[in-house]
Amino acid sequence: MAARIPHARDRQHSRPPRPPARAGPFTAVLLCNLGTPDEPTPAAVRRYLAQFLADPRVVEIPRAVWLPLLYGVILPLRSAKSAAKYATIWTPEGSPLKVWTERQAKRLQGWLGEHGHRVRVAYAMRYGNPSIASELDALADAGAERILILTAYPQYSGTTTASVIDAVAQWAQARRAVPELRFVNRYHDDRGYLQALARSIERHWREHGKPDHLVMSFHGVPERTLHLGDPYHCECRKTGRLLAELLQLPADAWTLTFQSRFGKAKWLEPYTEPTLQALAREGKRRVDVVCPGFSSDCLETLEEIAQEGRDAFLAAGGRSFQYIPCLNDDTEWIRALGAITQQHLAGWPTQAVADPKVLQEQKERAVALGAAR
Numbered sequence: 001m002a003a004r005i006p007h008a009r010d011r012q013h014s015r016p017p018r019p020p021a022r023a024g025p026f027t028a029v030l031l032c033n034l035g036t037p038d039e040p041t042p043a044a045v046r047r048y049l050a051q052f053l054a055d056p057r058v059v060e061i062p063r064a065v066w067l068p069l070l071y072g073v074i075l076p077l078r079s080a081k082s083a084a085k086y087a088t089i090w091t092p093e094g095s096p097l098k099v100w101t102e103r104q105a106k107r108l109q110g111w112l113g114e115h116g117h118r119v120r121v122a123y124a125m126r127y128g129n130p131s132i133a134s135e136l137d138a139l140a141d142a143g144a145e146r147i148l149i150l151t152a153y154p155q156y157s158g159t160t161t162a163s164v165i166d167a168v169a170q171w172a173q174a175r176r177a178v179p180e181l182r183f184v185n186r187y188h189d190d191r192g193y194l195q196a197l198a199r200s201i202e203r204h205w206r207e208h209g210k211p212d213h214l215v216m217s218f219h220g221v222p223e224r225t226l227h228l229g230d231p232y233h234c235e236c237r238k239t240g241r242l243l244a245e246l247l248q249l250p251a252d253a254w255t256l257t258f259q260s261r262f263g264k265a266k267w268l269e270p271y272t273e274p275t276l277q278a279l280a281r282e283g284k285r286r287v288d289v290v291c292p293g294f295s296s297d298c299l300e301t302l303e304e305i306a307q308e309g310r311d312a313f314l315a316a317g318g319r320s321f322q323y324i325p326c327l328n329d330d331t332e333w334i335r336a337l338g339a340i341t342q343q344h345l346a347g348w349p350t351q352a353v354a355d356p357k358v359l360q361e362q363k364e365r366a367v368a369l370g371a372a373r
């Protein structure tokens, strides 16, 4: 059984001083994703959900009301159910979310290296392991003087992006020498991201033919967060509109939906599953679903969409359901992530290789990206 995930402060006091294995000052990138359990077991899922659902950014209900409900009802009921779902998507290397995030970090480091940036790329999870605090400790202790926090969320939400910022700020509070920090808050309208999505959908259609309808399903959030000013809903809609434009889809050929509703409150609508059922009843024989807000396949895509969504569509009379995988470690996506990272590293020393060809390419890319925005 994995140990309780300690707070950055606990660790700061209990950990023996690290040996000065400093490689000289360097710039680092930390790719931060949501997180996932260590194992698909009720105990591991409970630990993960306890950390996740106790985050006040995620559930915005007064603590005195929510925590007794979380510990008394939600965790006992949900942990085993959720673990059974995780078991259906688990791979020999572990949870898909973690496996893909690790590969993205490795490939991003490769891309940046090829483009003249000597930066170290690591990855961390907001909930579970490796934690943001442990990875930031490791980078700072090794000599990282500048750290770019790259979230795995193309669309900004207080529930996800801001929560990563909270975790980084909490870590910084416990350190004396805090590195320079930067955050990539969003890239929902980034041309490279949208093009990578469009190409992966078109590739799918070249192999499997085109559907009668495309559903773009994003993770939902409570509708209340939209009224409180969370830009998430607008950013999802913009991603959807720009992606449909790139795919040259007429308005009646696609629908944007929100999935993964949690609890009884109203979440962003339209909901994914009832939309799939309605499309089947309207006579759409084949529907494809893509999840542009998830940069890695995970429980929410592989189980909720590719399994449950499929079952719901077919049970309502649909004939063929195809799930289009997330970008994962797609080459064009890594290139887009690299370009986004490169833009945010601007002005920071990354020991760029003084190869005129590489530098010229970087300059042209930056100009093209600037013009495309």
Ligand SMILES: C=CC1=C(C)c2cc3[nH]c(cc4nc(cc5[nH]c(cc1n2)c(C)c5CCC(=O)O)C(CCC(=O)O)=C4C)c(C)c3C=C
Pocket (backbone or CB within 6 Å): 034, 035, 036, 037, 053, 058, 059, 078, 082, 095, 097, 153, 157, 159, 160, 219, 220, 221, 222, 232, 260, 262, 293, 294, 297, 298, 299, 300
């Ligand atoms: C309780 C409220 C939740 C909010 C708000 C929420 C927002 C949100 N989540 C993601 C991305 C992912 N969520 C994932 C799993 C997941 N999400 C919630 C709840 C909320 N999410 C729960 C309880 C769970 C765990 C699974 C379950 O028990 O149902 C995942 C997958 C993780 C994995 O291990 O594979 C992702 C990714 C976004 C982008 C978002 C808001 C924009």
Ligand SMILES: [Fe+2]
Pocket (backbone or CB within 6 Å): 219, 260
């Ligand atoms: Fe979620």
Ligand SMILES: [Fe+2]
Pocket (backbone or CB within 6 Å): 260, 299, 300, 304
């Ligand atoms: Fe779900």
